[in-house]
Amino acid sequence: MNESTPLPEHPKLSRRFRLQFEEAQNRWVLLYPEGMVQLNDSAAEILKRCDGERSLAEIVIELESAFKVQDLMPQVSSLLEEGQRRGWVE
Template structure:
C-alpha cells in the first residue's frame, strides 16, 4: 500500500514527454518507449517529488470533477512503481 503522504517522482531511467507523432504522452527509456493513455499521463505528470499522493488524488478529482479516484490512482501508482517508472 502506498502511503497518502508519499512523494513519488519519475525514475532517472525514464523521461516523459508529449509525442506529436503519437498524439499522446510517452515514457522514453534506453530500450524503447511506452505510450501512455490519458489517465496514466495525468497521474504521472503530477509525480514530481513535491506533491503527495493525497494531493495528486485531490488535484485529479477537482480537475476532472470525478470522485472518488483514490483507489484507481493508488493501484496505478503501485503498477508504475513495480515497472520502475517511479521511485
C-alpha cells in the first residue's frame, strides 16, 4: 500500500484483536490468533477508546482532558495510522 488510507471517522479495534491487561506482564496487550502485541501505556489509552462510537476528535479531546495535555492529535493519528497498517484498527 503506497498511499496512506484515510483514518476511519470512528475508529474501532478489528475483530481479530482483543485488548487486554496482562497481569503477569503488568501491561496492556493486543491478543490475536497468531500471537500478542505488547503496548506502551499511551497506545493502550488510545486503543481503549477505539470503540467505533467515538470520533477521532472525541478520542483526542478525551485524552487531552484525562491527562491534562494539549495537541495530542498528531500522536493519536500516528498510532492509529500504524494500527490501521497492521490491521489492529478499522
